[in-house]
Amino acid sequence: MITVENLTKRYGDHVAVNDVSFVCKPGLVTGFLGPNGAGKSTTMRIMVGLTPPTSGSVRIGDRPYREIPNPAAQVGVLLDASAQHAGRTGAEILRLTAMTLGVPSSRVDEMFDLVSLTPDEANRRVRNYSLGMRQRLGIANALIGDPHILILDEPANGLDPAGIHWMRSLLRDYANRGGTVLLSSHLLHEIEIIADEILVIGQGRIVAEGTKEELLAGSGTRVRSLDDDALAHAMSVAGIAAQPVTEGGFTADAAPEDIGRIALRQQIPLVELRVGDGAQLEEMFLQLTQQTQRESVPTFRDATALQGAQS
Numbered sequence: 001m002i003t004v005e006n007l008t009k010r011y012g013d014h015v016a017v018n019d020v021s022f023v024c025k026p027g028l029v030t031g032f033l034g035p036n037g038a039g040k041s042t043t044m045r046i047m048v049g050l051t052p053p054t055s056g057s058v059r060i061g062d063r064p065y066r067e068i069p070n071p072a073a074q075v076g077v078l079l080d081a082s083a084q085h086a087g088r089t090g091a092e093i094l095r096l097t098a099m100t101l102g103v104p105s106s107r108v109d110e111m112f113d114l115v116s117l118t119p120d121e122a123n124r125r126v127r128n129y130s131l132g133m134r135q136r137l138g139i140a141n142a143l144i145g146d147p148h149i150l151i152l153d154e155p156a157n158g159l160d161p162a163g164i165h166w167m168r169s170l171l172r173d174y175a176n177r178g179g180t181v182l183l184s185s186h187l188l189h190e191i192e193i194i195a196d197e198i199l200v201i202g203q204g205r206i207v208a209e210g211t212k213e214e215l216l217a218g219s220g221t222r223v224r225s226l227d228d229d230a231l232a233h234a235m236s237v238a239g240i241a242a243q244p245v246t247e248g249g250f251t252a253d254a255a256p257e258d259i260g261r262i263a264l265r266q267q268i269p270l271v272e273l274r275v276g277d278g279a280q281l282e283e284m285f286l287q288l289t290q291q292t293q294r295e296s297v298p299t300f301r302d303a304t305a306l307q308g309a310q311s
């Protein structure tokens, strides 16, 4: 179990992590999702004692990381896959970790097998590794001490789709055996594929958390009609907020039956009316974090203003 309580990190006037609290439970893969600069890496660095927090605390099990004896045997950490010594071979790096942790050197070959790096690749220098190979080596390095907790910062970065599915199986199996996993990503589809529980962070704050189903539950209704302008107007009169969707129609903050009744009253034929799905999770992610997005996300208000300006 990882317990993060009221964690805050300030760099001068800038608040990188703002009163963040969450728990990561054994047997689950917890995904830490947020756009660039949201505060994911800072939170993870604080968790493993590399950055001091301004305030708040993190417990790994029952104590802070720095107080865990032989921590790498308890907590596997991958923060930056490119931070390995580029002049060493993958095998040398894992052998050194095995020696430091006091685990048998036979674990080294087991780990290369586990992360699907061939003996030839194991004996190549890390400077000649692709990013995906570095990630696999980093995961092997995190797992070699047989820890029961894994903290992985953007581990899927550089992996191809097959690699992401491979990682999902690896982490699923690890969690099924009772392990606790926290992994970060700025890409929703990676987190969606791999995580059981999702924490969404934006501008240093947790803006949503729960299972994928829970996150979607409050995320409104997808609606499309033969006259979206008229429907938007009718919804707005009824006090229902709606955001336009790029492929047409809206996501509306109301139950499908409410939207259906409005459409019926206005005699507007509907061509789509349903609760959220995976695509909607992406919209929700963009909405939840839009203040931190570098690219602005159009809102319904923007869209009507634009239509007004064009007419």
Ligand SMILES: Nc1ncnc2c1ncn2[C@@H]1O[C@H](COP(=O)(O)OP(=O)(O)OP(=O)(O)O)[C@@H](O)[C@H]1O
Pocket (backbone or CB within 6 Å): 011, 014, 015, 016, 034, 035, 036, 037, 038, 039, 040, 041, 042, 043, 185, 186
């Ligand atoms: N040492 C530091 N000094 C000053 N500001 C920092 C420092 N480290 C991080 N920050 C700032 O804190 C904020 C959060 O950064 P962080 O690296 O935690 O984000 P992130 O969510 O991991 O982003 P990414 O997905 O791009 O890796 C950013 O605005 C960053 O510029």
